[in-house]
Amino acid sequence: MSEDQTLRCQALTRSGNQCRNRPANGASYCRLHVPAGRTNSSSNGAAEHAPSSSSESLSRLDMLLAALEEEIRAQPAPDDRPAAMGDLIALIRNTLDRWTPELLRNTLDFLRQNINSDYLDPDFWRGLAMILRYQLDANTDLVKRRLRGTYELDPFGLDYELLELVKPFMRFMYYRYWRVEMTGVEHVPESGRALLVANHSGVLPWDGAMIATGIMELHPSARLVRNLHLTWFSQLPFIAPLLSRFGQVQALPDNAERLLNNDELVCVFPEGLKGVGKLYQDRYKLARFGRGGFVKIALRTGAPMIPVAVVGAEEIHPMLANAEPIAKILGFPFFPLTPTWPWLGPLGFIPLPSKWYIQIGEPIPTAQYGPEGAEDPLLVSQLTNRVRDTIQDMLLKKLEERSGVFLGE
Amino acid sequence: MAEQTVLVTGAAGRWGSRLVRHLSKRHGYRLIGLDLRDPQQQFEGVRFVRADLTNPQLVELLRTERVDTVVHLVFASGLEPGSPRLSSEEAFQINVMGTHEVLAACYASNVRQVVLKSSTIVYGAQVDNPLYLREQAPLRARRSAMPNLRDRLEIESAVDAFRQRHRRPAIAILRFPGILGPTIRSSLARYLAQPAPPTLLGFDPLYQIIHEDDVVAALAHVVEHGGDGPYNIAADGVLALSQLIRRCGRQPLPVAHPLASWLQRLLPGGRQQVIRELLPFDADYLRYPWIVDTRRMREELQFEPRYTADETIQAFASALRLRPFADIIERRRQAARQFQKHEGPDDDDTIAIAGEQNGDQSLPKPLPFQQEEQS
CATH class of the missing domain: 3.40.1130.10 (Glycerol-3-phosphate (1)-acyltransferase)
Incomplete structure (x- = not known):
């Protein structure tokens, strides 16, 4: 058991439990809690660390979020609340690459402050609204970009x-x-x-x-x-x-x-x-x-x-027969007859x-x-x-x- | 370095005047402009000659002036608004026979280099075109696919035949894709300027474009460094057709392709013009790729276009947005010029232009040369 202890991060989570994450290489704290001065009580830990390149910061934030999610899921759950928070964070992680680093940092800090706060806290809902609005903005941005044609193709037409x-x-x-x-x-x-x-x-x-x-x-x-x-x-x-x-x-x-x-x-x-x-x-x-x-x-x-x-x-698409006359009329190289096509119409494409x-x-x-x-x-x-x-x-x-x-x- | 004597045919036209302006700013050239029309603008140190191409004196001119390089830019496209409509026979006479005459004259004199402008349209849009056609790819365009395409193909085959028979002069033929830019009104530019350019439903081929300044720069580059054979010249990068349209602030109007080709092929001649205005490209060019490989341009010509495809469409789109205002300014400017001509002193220049405008019978009727418009 003592050996197991050394393999865990030394920090305590906000709820006062031992952090269950594995420590980073050679360190006594996990990625979330390093360095020691900036445990989860520090609200802008990630911001102070902001690495120079955005991809670096993204991967770092991804790690931080992973650790955070693990931490939340590991908490004893009197009701289903922490699990719900975990899902929220999982959602954030999945859409990570579309977020701007500052927004991510703010969201992260907000979440870390509010892990133990109540659902009734208006800040929680404000944060949620912010996340949703950002999602919406990102999607409308995408649509706008498509409509304006301001996207890049590679030399072979890949988008x-x-x-x-x-x-x-x-x-x-x-x-x-x-x-x-x-x-x-x-x-x-x-x-x-x-x-x-x-x-x-x-x-x-x-x-x-x-x-x-x-x-x-x-x-x-x-x-x-x-x-x-x-x-x-x-x-x-x-x-x-x-x-x-x-x-x-x-x-x-x-x-x-x-x-x-x-x-x-x-x-x-x-x-x-x-x-x-x-x-x-x-x-x-x-x-x-x-x-x-x-x-x-x-x-x-x-x-x-x-x-x-x-x-x-x-x-x-088990092709039972090839209806060559139809293929000839339509100019297709072959016209497949499968158990579903063309009998079920468009469903035959499934x-x-x-x-x-x-x-x-x-x-x-x-x-x-x-x-x-x-x-x-x-x-x-x-x-x-x-x-x-x-x-x-x-x-x-x-x-x-x-x-x-x-x-x- | 000895001065190079350059003769530019079609010097009063779009590309001719641009090239003359471009070269006149550089040192080491003695420039002669040849055209049937008077140039709109005179440049310092440039001699303009008003003459017909089929004139047998062309050889004399080339010999006595010791012309080294001929840039042949005459091409009657018949597409320019306000130009007299030429029959296809007349256009053939100017475009194809004119090129034959020029090549023959260059062969008979001491010309070392001939530069011609062509289009990548000659490759034809075919379903089995490789992405990036090389210069040696067969020219598979249908002759009737677009107006003037027959003439372009004839010119290409004339040049090819000439190059096989004769070692001198070197003939560089530059094939450009759709030309765009702030001022040029090429057929691609006109197509994109429509409120909703028609496209083919379910097709979105890749397009290449080139900036108008790069067209001039490429021609000047060959004048300076020489070149032999066909060269594809295109800006870096490809854009989907729908992307081109959207960048211009338009939305494509997809038309089912059987309908489009039916409209293009079956309508009687007169009506066809209407469709041509809407859809200047043959339906195949909106369906299949006809983009070209520019390795030869980079490695043999060592020419790099200044603008990427992205920057080119950007330049065109912003000019397009300002076009309504630009048109007003241009009209004002023309009115002012007209006013000045009527009020100003009767110098020779004014008389010559006025005479031409009134269709003066005493002057030999000039063939209505036009510079190529087609991309």
Whole structure:
């Protein structure tokens, strides 16, 4: 027990209990209570510390808030009050990046003063109103900015602001809807160019979105994946600009090379249309891998190829048949008939909640062949087959392991 | 350093007059301006020659004046408000045949460098365009997609054919995207000045723009340092079309694209003009990307535009906001000028202009040259 004591922060909380946070490295106090002179009785502790850069101050405030939340939740709760406060602070933490540092500091100080104060205290409600008003302002600011066009696009049309907006939805699809399990993220390099090569399935390109979400969530440097999408999508209204704003680029050799030369992380689906337009009976059988165009690009840019196997995406829109005459009339490359589409109308767009596994394999280096390797047809076809076989093996192994389509193991 | 003799054709037009003004402030140039119209403004040390391009004396002029560099900026776009409407045959004569004449004359004399101005529109907006088209990309624009596009493509292919056959003179052809700025009224500027510029529902391609000063600076840069072949010239940064419109304080008016192309293609000639005013771009240019790679500009020309895309649209938007006032001032100024001309002494200049305005029959009817307006 005494050993446990030394691992705790030495400070007392406002309620008089021992602080339960772990102390910072080598110190006797946790991050919240350091330094000793500025325990929670000091109202402007954070303000005095204001570090120079805003990102630094943000991360510091984030830590402070985390500690504060923990502290509140740790308090003995005679009623549900501290828990409610904890939720409030959790809310603040989640929206942290949209706050100005001064406002954060003020809010933080206010909260720290009022942890033990009563709900009847008008200051508490004033503070709450301030937080809500700030939220509202931040959101109207966003709308104003969108209407005035004063936002930035990267050279490939990526709009970070929009990406931030859809992230919560993507996280929901990733963690809750398809309960994706991603393995092998460590094979994705920290920085620098790399070409992910994945199997394509599921009629709509959700697989690319989930690979991107997974790497954004799990990779230590939260890398952005640039999926290369079919030319067909660039013809579609609404979808074309959306894909572009989310950093997806049309699958053209020129585009892929440019991205890789910019040291981006690019994801390619060599099966292309044959992959997404696969019938349910052919699921997990890799279609033809194009003519090895992706290998040539990897060779030309010296980017390692990383095989990726996606299991579960085949079942989101089980394509029972392809109504070719309708596709021809509409000018679509294929017209899927699934259990829900087109019978249920727009509801047919809702994918089935299968359980997904995304495996990222070991990188296949290409730098040793040099750019001239791209001109060697034998090498290109060898590498193409190697990548294809690797992905097919990974798929089959995972398929054997999994017990059910929807519930997983 | 020996003085460089530069001949600017279309010197009284928009780009010609700007370039002449720009170069006249620098040292080391002997400038000759060539145009059918009289220049609106005289510059010190600049000689203006009123002549027709198809004039066989052009070779003589180039030889006797020992012209080193020719900047050919004549382009009849027929889009400028108040300009006489040219038939497409007349415009072709001026634009394409005129360029042929100039190239032939330059070849026959000692000209070392020819500079031409073109547009990135020639690449054509296609669904499978890579982001950032390189100079060697095929020019896939539909000839009928926009007025004058045929002429631009013809000029491009004429230059290409010429460069394949002859090593001299070096021909630099600068391809600019939409030109914006505080004063220029390019087709993109007119499009953005509408209260609600029409866009295609569900499409929002990336656009590149360039500041009008950078257009002049790029032309001057090539005059100074030389260049050979096509160069894409564009400001740093890309903007979505909707962003361009919103920056100007407008809101886009989305139109379903089958309707837009139907309106553009099926309406009979006369009515088409109305649609052109609203939608100067072919629907494809509002749908697919046609942005260009500027590596050659940076590495070979070593030219850096002064304004980024952001600053350019900023400059244009603030000018747009002030435009109603600027128009009033301009009208006042013109009225004052008119008044002065009637009251002032009868100098030669006044007579020449008055004669032209009255359609004096004794003067050879000049071809109505206009400077290019199209972005």
